[in-house]
Amino acid sequence: MAPDERQRIDKGLFFARVVKSRSLAAKLAQSGRVRVNREKIDQASQAVRPGDVLTITLDRRVLVYRVLGSGVRRGPAEEARLLYEDLTGNAAGQNAVEE
Numbered sequence: 001m002a003p004d005e006r007q008r009i010d011k012g013l014f015f016a017r018v019v020k021s022r023s024l025a026a027k028l029a030q031s032g033r034v035r036v037n038r039e040k041i042d043q044a045s046q047a048v049r050p051g052d053v054l055t056i057t058l059d060r061r062v063l064v065y066r067v068l069g070s071g072v073r074r075g076p077a078e079e080a081r082l083l084y085e086d087l088t089g090n091a092a093g094q095n096a097v098e099e
Helices: 009-015 022-030 077-083 088-098
Strands: 034-036 053-057 062-067 084-086
Touching: 009 022, 009 034, 009 077, 062 088
Parallel strands: none
Antiparallel strands: 034 053, 053 062, 062 084
């Protein structure tokens, strides 16, 4: 994906295997539980591009992902992991070191 290419957030969350269906991804985005570059969104049609940081609030955890590319399908987990960089663990590790 070129840096200027964009993809809908609902498709991106579905292809990255954050949720099990695209309709669940749309509901997640519309519920205000997704932030793109710290900005709360409320539309499933919100466009994301490589370099954007997503903060996703799920029932029992918060995920922080940097978008690396867009998918063309919901493939296996190995393929999905190429679409994002997981920053969730990095943030927790940095806080532990600073304290």
